[in-house]
Amino acid sequence: MKPQNFAILLVAAVLSLAVAVTAYVTTRPWTVxxxxxxxxxxxxxxxxxxxxxxxxxxxxxxxxxxxxxxxxxxxxxxxxxxxxxxxxxxxxxxxxxxxxxxxxxxxxxxxxxxxxxxxxxxxxxxxxxxxxxxxxxxxxxxxxxxxxxxxxxxxxxxxxxxxxxxxxxxxxxxxxxxxxxxxWVKTRVVDIPTDSIKTATIEVAGQSAYDIERDSDGKSFRLTQMPAGKKLKYVNTVDEIIESASYVDFKNVRKAKASDTLKDAGKATFTTDKGLKVELDLKSDDKQAWVTVKPSGDGDAKKDADAMSALVKGWEFEIPVAKVSGLLKKQADLLEDAGS
Incomplete structure (x- = not known):
């Protein structure tokens, strides 16, 4: 074997040993x-x-x-x-x-x-x-x-x-x-399949409320009343509102307070095919946002309402600020002229 080849093999062997030792020490730190x-x-x-x-x-x-x-x-x-x-x-x-x-x-x-x-x-x-x-x-x-x-x-x-x-x-x-x-807690306190939501009402603070209903295809949603001469700017906008309403994940929780410095942002209310009604009352100052959840229902919906109430009654939940803007959209912002 040529001396040059031998030297190359020796260097490779030393490097391999170094890698092996490093891996061993890394995976078995300071084992006594x-x-x-x-x-x-x-x-x-x-x-x-x-x-x-x-x-x-x-x-x-x-x-x-x-x-x-x-x-x-x-x-x-x-x-x-x-x-x-x-x-x-x-x-x-x-x-x-x-x-x-x-x-x-x-x-x-x-x-x-x-x-x-x-x-x-x-x-x-x-x-x-x-x-x-x-x-x-x-x-x-x-x-x-x-x-x-x-x-x-x-x-x-x-x-x-x-x-x-x-x-x-x-x-x-x-x-x-x-x-x-x-x-330590179940952070998702509202979790409703969107295809089970039948109707919804969106009330943005300072704006007129508008209604949403499930479309005839059973999956998508539309405005219950489309203003004359108007159409949706984006086809999926109403679906996105329902998607946002269907679940609530929180990052903090506190006892519901009668008075709060946060201003009312509005309310979203939806009902399901079973008759479960869920009201989401939101407050926000654009830096933080909180929501109270009020479920109700009779008959088949009572069991679901009671289960949700066990987690939400008397409490309010901190949610991402983006949740408010995604859920409480002004009707005027959803629409454009039909001839556009």
Whole structure:
């Protein structure tokens, strides 16, 4: 073999080794060694310890979920109903999790595992505290980054550490709960198929109301009364209004207030084939927008109205400002001269 060829092969071998070492270190950060698996939070297994609340502090943002008279609520959000499934999921993940691999104990390396101080503004780490009915901690854990496929395909793990300790561990469960509201509630409070909506009325503040009805094709929508000499500027404009009315996703929630500095933007009301009636009363100042939802119905529609009322009665919801402009369109802005 020529010396030149040998040198090329040697360089290639060194580069391959470097890539392999880098990949190994990246996927197995600061592994000190595997240990005999031990329960992450043994206190959660004890029968005498009844969890009355869960508190998550993430980057200074705190959400607290509590058991109030047998129902889980967001105590930090004026006791808005929480998702029981979300609570059960976290309790199952945390109680089943085991510490299976010791990681770094160097404080300056914890941030790379997502395990920096969770109380520092903007931190991604989460301090999860399981509390009793006196708000005393039963168990606590700091949770960092998820390790995807750590224990096989779709079997993820989480980097964790105990509060006030720098020793990091790999746990064999993905603990996904955060301090974001959407992790704890059903954020879609209105969800109606558009093809089940029969009629709608749009009332833009300061404007005359106009009506919409489902067209004969059973799918599209039209103005119930088209002003003489006018036509729609865009064929799908009315369909888009109905689409916007058919669902409401919120990003924040509060108790409905009798007085508010936000001005009335208008109201959208629609009815379904079953007879369910939903009123969306909107307020906005072009920087933020809130909506109250009022469902009603008799007969077949009562069950749907009652289910929706359980989530919306007495509450108002913050929605994207763009939702208001998409839903409350002035009739004049929809039309143009028929001869255009």
């Amino acid at each position: 060694g595997k240990i005999q698996a031990q329960t992450m939070l043994p206190a959660l297994k004890a029968d005498e310890n009844k969890i009355a609340a869960i508190e998550i502090n993430q980057g200074g943002k705190i959400v607290k979920v509590a058991d109030k008279n047998g129902k889980w609520v967001i105590a930090s959000q004026e006791d808005y109903p929480a998702s029981t499934d979300s609570v059960r999921k976290l309790l199952l993940e945390a109680s089943d999790a085991q510490l299976v691999e010791r990681k770094t104990a160097k404080k300056d390396k914890l941030g790379l595992l997502g395990l920096s101080d969770p109380k520092v503004n903007g931190a991604s780490s989460r301090l999860i505290r399981f509390l009793d009915d006196k708000d005393r901690p039963i168990a606590e854990i700091v949770v960092g980054n998820k390790k995807a496929d750590a224990f096989g395909t779709n079997k993820n793990g989480s980097y964790v550490r105990k509060p006030n300790e720098d020793q990091a561990w790999l746990a064999n469960r993905a603990i996904d709960a955060t301090a974001e509201l959407h992790d």
